[in-house]
Amino acid sequence: MDLKKYQSQLNNIQTPCYVYDLNLLEQTLLACKNAADKYNFEVHYALKANVNPAILAAIQAKNFGADCVSGNEVKAAINAGFSKDKVVFAGVGKTDQEINEALALDIFCFNVESLQEIEIINELAHAQNKIAKIALRLNPNVNANTHHYITTGLSENKFGINFWELEKVIDLIKISPNIDLIGLHFHVGSQINDLQVFKNLCAKVNEFTAWFDARQIPLKVLNLGGGLGIDYYHPTTNNLVNFEAYFAIFNQFIVRKPGQEIHFELGRSLVGAIGALLSRVVYIKEGIQTNFAILDAGMTDLLRPALYQAYHKIENLSKQHESISKKYDVVGPICESSDCFGKAVELPITSRGDLMVIYSTGAYGEVMSSNYNLREKAKVLLLQ
Numbered sequence: 001m002d003l004k005k006y007q008s009q010l011n012n013i014q015t016p017c018y019v020y021d022l023n024l025l026e027q028t029l030l031a032c033k034n035a036a037d038k039y040n041f042e043v044h045y046a047l048k049a050n051v052n053p054a055i056l057a058a059i060q061a062k063n064f065g066a067d068c069v070s071g072n073e074v075k076a077a078i079n080a081g082f083s084k085d086k087v088v089f090a091g092v093g094k095t096d097q098e099i100n101e102a103l104a105l106d107i108f109c110f111n112v113e114s115l116q117e118i119e120i121i122n123e124l125a126h127a128q129n130k131i132a133k134i135a136l137r138l139n140p141n142v143n144a145n146t147h148h149y150i151t152t153g154l155s156e157n158k159f160g161i162n163f164w165e166l167e168k169v170i171d172l173i174k175i176s177p178n179i180d181l182i183g184l185h186f187h188v189g190s191q192i193n194d195l196q197v198f199k200n201l202c203a204k205v206n207e208f209t210a211w212f213d214a215r216q217i218p219l220k221v222l223n224l225g226g227g228l229g230i231d232y233y234h235p236t237t238n239n240l241v242n243f244e245a246y247f248a249i250f251n252q253f254i255v256r257k258p259g260q261e262i263h264f265e266l267g268r269s270l271v272g273a274i275g276a277l278l279s280r281v282v283y284i285k286e287g288i289q290t291n292f293a294i295l296d297a298g299m300t301d302l303l304r305p306a307l308y309q310a311y312h313k314i315e316n317l318s319k320q321h322e323s324i325s326k327k328y329d330v331v332g333p334i335c336e337s338s339d340c341f342g343k344a345v346e347l348p349i350t351s352r353g354d355l356m357v358i359y360s361t362g363a364y365g366e367v368m369s370s371n372y373n374l375r376e377k378a379k380v381l382l383l384q
């Protein structure tokens with residue numbers, strides 16, 4: 001994201017403020033679409049990454065589907081104009097109310113995560129006189145080599161159905177008249193930059209599909225999840241994800257049946273690079289070992305550094321021509337020691353009132369904010 005292009009819009013900006021570059025979003029969506037269309041792959045946007053209405057509108061206008069993990073996300077997707085035939089509903093703990101609402105909306109598919117969930121969806125679908133289409137989320141036991149909080153595909157994680165439960169699941173589906181099994185669903189984790197992980201996933205998916213083939217159970221859809229990472233270290237120079245390489249891996253390694261649909265659910269790679277959090281320095285405090293730059297943004301606005309020790313590049317936009325630099329711990333105002341955006345960050349000499357940018361916050365930034373300490377939510381500015 002190149003903020004220099006938008007300098008005039010930033011002059012009197014009220015902070016903290018999330019800014020989203022809608023031109024970069026457009027470029028990213030086109031790059032993804034072109035790469036996926038090559039192989040006739042379908043991409044669903046994982047709404048959990050960002051639900052800003054302008055962003056949803058842009059993504060839906062490009063004919064992406066929607067991957068939702070709550071009843072409210074399903075409603076947000078439908079309200080934003082996503083076609084109900086392209087809305088999937090995933091999650092380990094869907095409530096009866098959420099399932100009922102999604103059934104009433106005739107969404108494309110439920111990604112189911114347990115035996116008991118199949119029983120309940122069957123019951124609720126029966127009561128509404130509907131047939132619920134489902135995909136089984138299987139746990140492929142592939143290590144995503146990412147932060148353990150965002151690893152989801154290991155057998156120790158709460159997600160998905162394990163291989164040893166499959167016979168039981170199939171028996172249950174056979175006696176569930178209001179369930180239509182249309183496919184399989186996989187997701188191994190997030191912020192994955194090592195494409196080998198996806199190659200490993202393909203190998204596991206092929207093993208699972210062979211199991212279904214052997215039992216002559218047709219699978220119309222293979223949903224291979226999301227997880228493609230972005231470059232948090234070079235947000236201004238490398239902000240377009242290599243979708244070509246990502247989809248090429250699946251095209252090369254997935255054994256695809258004629259007519260079988262291949263779906264993906266991407267979040268971070270579509271919106272991560274298009275956002276930044278702008279904040280002003282409230283105070284500079286000199287310590288013995290370190291200096292603190294205390295910002296008006298905190299972990300309530302951007303939780304990732306506190307929760308996952310995630311790296312986000314930080315720059316001082318007010319001192320771009322200053323040559324003397326110093327190290328600062330860049331922290332927020334919240335009463336928690338984990339409220340820190342970066343330790344020993346090399347910055348030009350920084351003063352009260354300077355405008356700071358925390359890059360790559362388009363995904364899992366604003367959506368994970370809270371009003372802890374009774375703080376107000378950060379403002380939002382669309383750059384175009």
Ligand code: LLP
Pocket residue numbers: 046049067090150152187189190191225226227228265266267268269304308363364
């Ligand atoms: N599909 C499923 C089933 C998922 O659980 C997720 C993300 C996605 C798709 C989208 O993954 P993506 O393409 O965005 O990697 N809050 C964390 C990330 C949590 C991701 C949860 N699941 C973070 O800030 O890094």
